[in-house]
Amino acid sequence: MFKNAKAADIYKKISSIPIYSGISQIKETENSLFITATLSGKDFARASKISSIQNIVYDLSTKEATIGFPAEIPESNGLCSISPSGKLQAILKTIGEERYVEISGTTKKSIKVTKSHGPFYNDDYFGCINWSEDESKIVYVAEETKPTEDNQYEYLYDPGEGYTGKRTAKAVIVDLLNDSINVLNLPFFGISQPLFAANSLFFVGVESQPLQLGIKYCANRHTALYRADLDGGNLKRLTTEGVNAKYPLVTPDGKSLVYLSNPTLGPHDSCCQLLCLDLESEVESVVVPYVQEANSDFVGLFSLKLKPNCWINYEGHVILLVNAIQKCRNVILAVDLSTKTVMNLTLGMESWNLFATTPSGRVLAARSSPSNPTSLMALQYGADKEWTAIDDSSEKLPLSYEHYAIPGETADTNEVVIIKGENGQFEGKSPLIVMPHGGPHSANTIDFNSTVASFAMLGYTCMLVNYTGSTGYGNKSIYALVGQIGTLDINDVHSAAVWAKATQNVDNENVYLFGGSHGGFILGHLITRYPDFYTAACMRNPVVNVGAMVSNSDIPDWCFAEAGLPFDPRSMDPLSPAHYKTMYEASPVSHLKDKVSPVLMMLGDGDRRVPPSQGLRFVETLKGKGFDAHTLMFPKVGHALDTFDAQRYGFEASAAFFLKYYKSYE
8 A cells, every 4th residue: 555665675675684682691701701682673674573593602801703694493382491500401392282391401301291281381471480599399370271072151351452362370389300281370350470489479460350450561450469289278468469479589699579569540650669588587678769850870770670680799788770751761770679779771862771790890882873774782880881792883874963951841841852864765954753752651761773764774863752751760750641641741741843853954745643542642632633634644553532442441440540530340330421521532533623634544453552443433534624644554463563674664655644644845
């Protein structure tokens, strides 16, 4: 429908660049690091995403790296975990309809687990493999077995977006000495992040409720930290009501657990606190508290998860490294558990992805920016002043970028990132693409993004907007937006666009919009309220009618929370006319007038978060009024529109759509 060969070629070139995504194994000697890194990328010949491993030997004295050829990871390989001693490896492997736990070391064996449970969970929230300290047991998470014929039609609630059709997440303990398999029957909607400590099993329990809310992208769910015997007995809740627990880690001495916590309900993401639980006394203490007001040094702990194997013992102090958003950057923070202080290890204007640490205190991470897809970096904690590049061979793009704090509805919370290409397809000034993020409680960061880079390489100026409510600017900004969606966020983004036209030497006649989810919600407001300002918009799975989403989204609580209305998942009452009125007036559909900017709507028919009916009804309404609107529907695709075809064709179609409405000066 919308094709552009140049856009397709640029996107293919940029998105084919392999990106460092993790480290599966690292060994350290006096003179060298032996690293097995993972990379992610796209294979356009096969029209698929691929993952690969790459072996690297890094000489610590010469600071030179010998880098092997990448080897693709077979799809049958699932989660993998190295034992504490480094002598054993566990892999959760699926071959056809059969499932195995594969243990490798001096010998190799496979334990067939097909009949014990359903498919393995291998996502970031439920999926894990953790070892007991003596390496005699592992614990992982898998689906419960399929229902019997007697109850095959009973409706089973799943965890929502990204988990369609998945059954209850169960903790599974495998005793490697006798190959026994124990699927624990615990009274929860799901078990997440189980681990061994103090001869017990600790885990995050996702609590069951009459209204089971979606989990993905939602940091505010009703979860708690629990302790149980290894057979599931003597279950005990360890954390308090009103806040949740997630991503527990055992401290190196085995005496405590640290974990992240957020308030339950309300905004779906907010500033975290880092807590520490003494395993003997079960006394909880705050290591990093909530931060209400952002300052130049530390804006609060805005972190999606804690990563294992990121501990450092330095001069008797136990240091935990944490990835977190600080304004428009992903950074690495060093949290001293003794002094309860926080230090940023990554200054400058790049974003960072923390991978692992070594016993000597060496930190491994990936660095990226809009012009640098990926670099593998190392830092000796406490000794090195600067990071050293292990592999900085990735092709650099001829892009420039800068960030600006700009005036907005609330002070010190609005920031934009401007990304420009040196050459492009436009002879005159560069057209502007305004890109607000979704959430609304998330953030645009200066991490490398192949879609943004491709637009910039085509000659567009891309402006990534962080508006009131964005993460990484203190907790006060998060809660300032609650009850003000459709007002503060819209004013911030439009003010940013007006500012860019006045200061960034862009083409004032060609201003485009690109965004999804709540970013699409903002776009819907802008094209209906300022149709003469914005040339065209690409909306991806947008919210356009908040009240209409209550009945068919996996997160109806979002509709109430962002509208500033009360919500109780234990008693989901029908939506009242008064509440619907509040939601409707905050929605883009309430601003439809006699003119709307042209729209390209991109939808995933598997979206549970913002059902495609939202976008379909919006486009049908626009067409009924004689406005220019088009719809792309991607099959078997969820809210993120992140399959290979949705990403590839979605970019090409967006670029072609923008060109269709480009106002030439000829």
